[in-house]
Amino acid sequence: MKTLLQPLLRKLETTFALSNDELAALHALPIKVGEFAKGEQLVGEGDRPIHSFAIQSGLTCMYKNSSTGRRQILIFHFPGDFPDLQSLHINVLDMSIAAMARTKVTFVKHQDIRMMYARYPRLGEALWRMSLVDAAILRERMLNLGQRKAFERISHFFCEMVVRSKLAELMVDDTVPMPLTQQEIGDALGLSNVHVNRITQELKEKKLMEVRRGRLHVLNWKQLRAAADFDATYLHLTPAQKLLLDR
Amino acid sequence: MKTLLQPLLRKLETTFALSNDELAALHALPIKVGEFAKGEQLVGEGDRPIHSFAIQSGLTCMYKNSSTGRRQILIFHFPGDFPDLQSLHINVLDMSIAAMARTKVTFVKHQDIRMMYARYPRLGEALWRMSLVDAAILRERMLNLGQRKAFERISHFFCEMVVRSKLAELMVDDTVPMPLTQQEIGDALGLSNVHVNRITQELKEKKLMEVRRGRLHVLNWKQLRAAADFDATYLHLTPAQKLLLDR
DNA sequence: CGATCACTTGAATAGTCTCAAAGCCCGTGG
DNA sequence: CCACGGGCTTTGAGACTATTCAAGTGATCG
Structure with a gap:
């Protein structure tokens, strides 16, 4: 059980030391495990997810399709990443996420995440920070793409x-x-x-x-x-x- | 004084109704006004800002340069936008922001923003949401650029x-x-x-x-x-x- | 009125795409 | 263990999109 969030915990601890209480709160999160084959879609444009998920092993990509059927892969996510944090605060997804290799994820209900960071605001900030680093990666990839x-x-x-x-x-x-x-x-x-x-x-x-x-x-x-x-x-x-x- | 954050308030209220207390907290934020001519840089790559700023009027762009001197403009920001929210949680800037027209902004100290949302967590979520919508814009622009x-x-x-x-x-x-x-x-x-x-x-x-x-x-x-x-x-x-x- | 900056135009070139065919690798079933 | 099949990679040729360079035009501002 404890090990299911392992890659995420390791990642969180690199940015700041978690207190025992915070660690306990993270471990107390009710989770559900999912496993996906290469090519399977985890969530899709238009969905209104009630979970987010952390990657335990494998590789996922976030992508969008143009109306002409072309696909732009926006960013990849590795073990420890939390690809779909945005659905915490934006109801409708504007992109999709698919597995690029056999991938194991742990699902966490939005409601449980919210309760967690209401109690431990630093954990909320840590998640916010993760979504900001993702945005920074998007920006660099945009420079790459455009220039x-x-x-x-x-x-x-x-x-x-x-x-x-x-x-x-x-x-x-x-x-x-x-x-x-x-x-x-x-x-x-x-x-x-x-x-x-x-x-x-x-x-x-x-x-x-x-x-x-x-x-x-x-x-x-x-x-x-x-x-x-x-x-x-x-x-x-x-x-x-x-x-x-x-x- | 009250009007300085006007465009931001209007934008916040479109996503959810602000309580009187929350409104008061926003109005109580100590702010500093800045005005920039077209072409002027507001913040730059490598900076460690202690303020963020909301746009009051005008237009700014966020951009990055490649080592070969080419520039990629990543996103533009309009009155009501809060371009530099990421510096709240990430110390060092990985991009720059410049005015694309005569632009007025209101600076708010990170410290004051943090105190505000410690007291009124919904305001923190509103800001978080704003940064997520910015990321969504980046994603669409990436599809545009790539495909x-x-x-x-x-x-x-x-x-x-x-x-x-x-x-x-x-x-x-x-x-x-x-x-x-x-x-x-x-x-x-x-x-x-x-x-x-x-x-x-x-x-x-x-x-x-x-x-x-x-x-x-x-x-x-x-x-x-x-x-x-x-x-x-x-x-x-x-x-x-x-x-x-x-x- | 001159200077500057942006926009416009043309021609040559570079970079990348599309299409199509062939080759390779790996897993599967016989 | 081998033959087969499917998906991925490789190769070539031709077409197309966008770039660069350079010169000229137009607009704006002090």
């Missing part, structure tokens, strides 16, 4: 995936999980799958990184970052997390 | 400007203020000024809209919306506001 050429754009995307995977403790030997198809990466970057393919090959030729058997292998982190114009400020890491990254 | 061709992209942009201007009570006779240069519109849409120019002419030829003497004239709202694939859901309007739009 960078495909090569830097894709490099930047992979940099973000590497860093956020590392923060979620998913990095092993300079590799992180990469369950996405090139089509999906294209949907996230506003590029065609064909173009993603070509640039990805270029990254491999230049020995910056490569994708093999569902994992992204970082071959030259320094150069990859440089190629991407990647500066992690927008992720709003703690000093400890920043240190972790350089290793 | 739509220049023609729809620009149409969509103008639709958003028209609707949000109308909500801020700036619409007069099917026109809204348009202080932006084509270069600035390009920075917001990831397009060159030249291309913006060409498409804008096309919109004019097709009699959908035109820009004259600092104002955007809507010539055919229905067709403009259709061309833009514009659906205002993402703005999370109240029923009353939706009604307003159709007139």
Whole structure:
């Protein structure tokens, strides 16, 4: 039971130390577990959810469709993230969330979250802060989308995936999980799958990184970052997390 | 004094009725007035502000620069908006905000905002909600940026400007203020000024809209919306506001 | 009235997309 | 263990969208 919110608790504790009471309140939250296969939708545009959910394992994406059937993936969420916080305060969803790999989540009723932070306001602020960091990620991705050429754009995307995977403790030997198809990466970057393919090959030729058997292998982190114009400020890491990254 | 927060109060009251106590708390906020000329920066990347500010009149933009000196405008803010709420909970700014026209703002110390919503939690939720709606706007703009061709992209942009201007009570006779240069519109849409120019002419030829003497004239709202694939859901309007739009 | 800034126009070029076909990988069932 | 099938990746060619550069026009302001 206790372990179900583990990734979320770890994430919360990186920004501030939780008191025993606050920890107890979090553990006391009634939760429900859900498991989703790759491609399954968790919530959709137009829904009025009464739950939010934290990711326990796996990967989800938030996306929107244009009326012409094109899909823009807005942001990915890792274990410890709380993708759908906005539905706490906005009734109708304007986007959808789907699993990009086998994913386990823990559902928490809005009502229970509200009661929790009415009692412990700092927890409310922590959640608010999480939603603000998500917005910061959206902003950086918007800069990426609007101003960078495909090569830097894709490099930047992979940099973000590497860093956020590392923060979620998913990095092993300079590799992180990469369950996405090139089509999906294209949907996230506003590029065609064909173009993603070509640039990805270029990254491999230049020995910056490569994708093999569902994992992204970082071959030259320094150069990859440089190629991407990647500066992690927008992720709003703690000093400890920043240190972790350089290793 | 009372009138300085007027546009903000009006906006807050559209989402829920404020009690007398809450209103009093808002009016009791110590504020400081600021005025900025077009082009002036209000806050910048790397700053650690101790204030946030509400817009009283004018127009601001939030933007980020890439290391190659290109600028992406992320979102514009109108009277009643609270552009820099994120600095309440995230110390270091990852973006900048500048005035896009002569703009008056009212500064409020973070400390005072925190004290206010500690006492009146609903006001905190209202602010939280405002930051979530901003995130929703970012998401729609991201769909625009990533998936739509220049023609729809620009149409969509103008639709958003028209609707949000109308909500801020700036619409007069099917026109809204348009202080932006084509270069600035390009920075917001990831397009060159030249291309913006060409498409804008096309919109004019097709009699959908035109820009004259600092104002955007809507010539055919229905067709403009259709061309833009514009659906205002993402703005999370109240029923009353939706009604307003159709007139 | 001159200077400045924004808008307009044209031509050449660069970047990315679409379409279509072929190759590869992996899981499945025989 | 092998053959098969489906989905993903790879490759090539041609078309299209948007960019850049550069020059010219128009409007506004002191």
